Amino acid sequence: TLIFFPIDNKDSLGIDQLRRAVEQCARDDKSVLQEVSIRWMAFLDSILSKREESAYLTFVDEVKALGTNARIPYAREQIQALAFFHARGFLIHMTSTEILKNIVVINPQWLIDTLSKVICDGNIHIDFQEFKTVGLAEDVISTFETALTSRDFLEYVWKGELVEFFIDLMKRTMLLSEWGRDSYLIPSLLRDTYMIPETGIAGHRCVYYFSSGFLPNGVFQRLLCLCVELSSRNGGNTNLKLYENFASIELDQGSP
Structure with a gap:
């Protein structure tokens, strides 16, 4: 039994089964x-x-007014309703920070299009001459060669719209x-690979085996984000070695 649904987009094979x-x-x-509730x-x-009209609405200025018109005048119930709609996939509303809480996304494709201006193949999707013209040549090279991007680069590709969000x-x-x-690491843009030796890796190691399965794409990069953030908080991110398939990070200063 397959663990996925094979689809042939050309001949529409497999779509009915899915x-x-x-x-x-x-x-x-x-x-x-x-x-x-009908409300x-x-x-x-x-x-x-x-x-x-728009890919998103602001909670404070727009959504609250729509809620009041629908006879849901209190913000608490509006938040509950938005959480329900989010869970059902009608919209996207994250509440972990005040910045995220104030944006209600009603066109998910807009999110994908915006993020893909940064997370993409620079050799295919980026016009390096354009960035050179606006004085961001070093920023774009750093972004797609070392995965370290600048605030100026993000401001430019997102046209200054909802950058903090x-x-x-x-x-x-x-x-x-x-x-x-004003600099950020985007692990999914790391391209260099590392030949991992059988022995000789200094420090404590945490090893996971996936002998009966596989590590889904993106999991390692997300783990890398967490480790870099922890290292930064503890003052230990001065000698990091980051690769597409390997990382050596000092999580606590003086403890590799």
Whole structure:
């Protein structure tokens, strides 16, 4: 039995099987039977009706007003409703920080398009001459050769729109970690690989074996973000060795 659904986009093979599997999962999910207030549904409809106008809404200036119009005047219930809509995939609303909490994303493709301006193949998607013209030649080279990007680079590619939101989002989803002042590490852009020796790695080691499976793409990079963040807090990120497949990090100063 396959653990995935093979799809042929050209001939549409496999799509019907995938659709039936999704429908069956929806029927088996008891949460779909949860009763929802008509006011909440009106609230959701009013939010999604704004998709043609914007990819996101601000909670303080826009969503609260829509909630009041839907007879949900209190912010606490509005937050509960947004959490429910988020869990069902109607919108994206993260609440771990005040910056994230104030943005309600109603067009997820906008998020993907914006993040892919940074997390991409620089040789294919980046016009290096453009960045040289605006004085960001060193920034773009650093971003795609060492995975260290600058605040100026992010400001430029995101056109100054919601920069703090996207930095916060990437931090919380472990796609980015701070690296000194106004610099950031994006582990998924690391390209150099390291030939790992059988012995001779100094310091304490933590080894995971995936003999009966595999490590999903992106897990190592996210773990790297957490380790770099911890190292930075403890004053130990002065002698890091970072590669696409290997990292040597001093998590606590003086303790490699």
